[in-house]
Amino acid sequence: MDLRLQATNVVVTGAGQGLGRAIGIGFAEQGARVAFGYHRSGEGAEAAAAEARSLGVAAIAVALDVRADTAVAEGLRRITDELGPIGVLVNNAAMTGRGAFTDTSSADWDAQVAVTVTGTLRITHAVTRHMIEVGNGGALVNLMGDSGRVGESGLLVTATTRASTVGLTKSLAKELARHRIRANAVSMGLVRTENFAEHAGSPEDAERMARIVAQYPLRRLGRPEDVVPTILLLASPLSGWTTGQILSVNGGYAMP
Numbered sequence: 116m117d118l119r120l121q122a123t124n125v126v127v128t129g130a131g132q133g134l135g136r137a138i139g140i141g142f143a144e145q146g147a148r149v150a151f152g153y154h155r156s157g158e159g160a161e162a163a164a165a166e167a168r169s170l171g172v173a174a175i176a177v178a179l180d181v182r183a184d185t186a187v188a189e190g191l192r193r194i195t196d197e198l199g200p201i202g203v204l205v206n207n208a209a210m211t212g213r214g215a216f217t218d219t220s221s222a223d224w225d226a227q228v229a230v231t232v233t234g235t236l237r238i239t240h241a242v243t244r245h246m247i248e249v250g251n252g253g254a255l256v257n258l259m260g261d262s263g264r265v266g267e268s269g270l271l272v273t274a275t276t277r278a279s280t281v282g283l284t285k286s287l288a289k290e291l292a293r294h295r296i297r298a299n300a301v302s303m304g305l306v307r308t309e310n311f312a313e314h315a316g317s318p319e320d321a322e323r324m325a326r327i328v329a330q331y332p333l334r335r336l337g338r339p340e341d342v343v344p345t346i347l348l349l350a351s352p353l354s355g356w357t358t359g360q361i362l363s364v365n366g367g368y369a370m371p
Contacts, residue, residue: 119353
């Protein structure tokens with residue numbers, strides 16, 4: 116299906132590895148120009164941008180530390196200078212932490228809030244101001260884990276920060292509709308990437324993995340290719356009458 120994303124300028128945060136990288140490549144396969152934003156995974160982002168360019172589209176790797184105003188401003192300036200006006204922002208950057216809530220400290224909370232909450236607000240603020248100034252509308256796709264919708268033991272702080280994505284998405288949709296900017300979110304179950312252990316513990320623990328998989332009616336965990344098509348569709352003009360929605364892609368783990 117042609118998603119009409121050709122020559123659209125897309126920014127993906129946290130795109131140096133894992134799901135973020137797969138999302139960026141997915142856009143490139145649709146003919147979009149992609150900025151692979153990264154904080155620490157510069158080598159991975161550069162490799163992803165090179166792969167995207169091999170598909171015949173413009174692509175760059177851009178340092179985007181969403182925790183700092185200056186870093187965001189400089190990164191977006193480079194993106195607009197090299198690719199042009201931004202049409203799509205995918206908020207994928209986040210920090211997670213597993214463990215009992217009573218064993219955490221405020222420093223643990225602050226680190227997650229700084230990226231997942233304040234960082235998402237910071238880059239979304241900058242990009243939407245840019246979109247409004249350009250006047251061409253745009254699409255925002257915010258990613259979150261299902262823990263933010265239904266809660267999860269051992270991920271309390273992560274679930275709390277991810278729950279903010281729901282309010283952010285719905286509020287953006289209402290406030291920015293008059294500027295033809297849409298906002299939607301994708302709420303995911305566990306997706307197998309190189310960072311899987313951070314979310315669910317060691318995949319080598321067969322007994323634990325069996326218990327986790329048993330919670331999914333489809334009896335398997337997600338893969339990046341299970342999630343990317345939904346993100347592309349929400350960013351596409353074909354979803355032009357869809358905004359303020361939280362779409363679950365989770366193998367049936369939780370059902371609204």
